[in-house]
Amino acid sequence: MTTKSEPLEPGSLLYDPATRRVGEYQDRSGPYAMLRPVGGGREWQADPAALRPATDRERLSASVHAVNVRTRAVPPDPDDLSRPPRPVPGCAACGRLAGLRDAARTAHDRSAETDANVLLRKHQRQEHRA
Known part of the structure; x- marks a missing residue:
């Protein structure tokens, strides 16, 4: 269980007993904690008092579930x-721009992550379109 003295860090993997799912902590929204599925997906609201760190x-x-979903997805x-x-x-x-995006994601800098995605798309349109 998390407590008010124990701040939640963005990116922390937490177990939500209400949904019986593990989610990546994003932020607070009013009295709720916002969690996103591992590997991405639709966020959900959770009671911060009920959350606990996910076990190994x-x-x-x-x-594993996120990888399986990703491999079954349509390109x-x-x-x-x-x-x-x-x-x-x-x-x-492409590798350099993807590296910039990964570094921004690690630093939780969503603006820089978006900028890297825009630059990568622009590069791909100019250099890799047939």
Whole structure:
């Protein structure tokens, strides 16, 4: 159980007993904690007092589930702005821009992450379109 003296950190993996799911802590919204599924997806509200850190087993299970969902998914449309662009294998510029995006994501800098996605899409349209 989390307490008021124990602040929640963005990116922490927490177990929500109400939904019996592991989620990545995003932020607070009024009296609720906002959680997002591991690997991305639709956020949900949770009671912060009921949340607890996910166990190693729960973390692994949530990660495996996210990978399975991702591998079954239809390949994204390159013009679909709802998903981040994937770097083209072997392209140094794509790799550099994806690295900038990953660093911004790690720093929880959503603005810089979006900027890197825009630059990566622009590069791909200019250099990788047939």
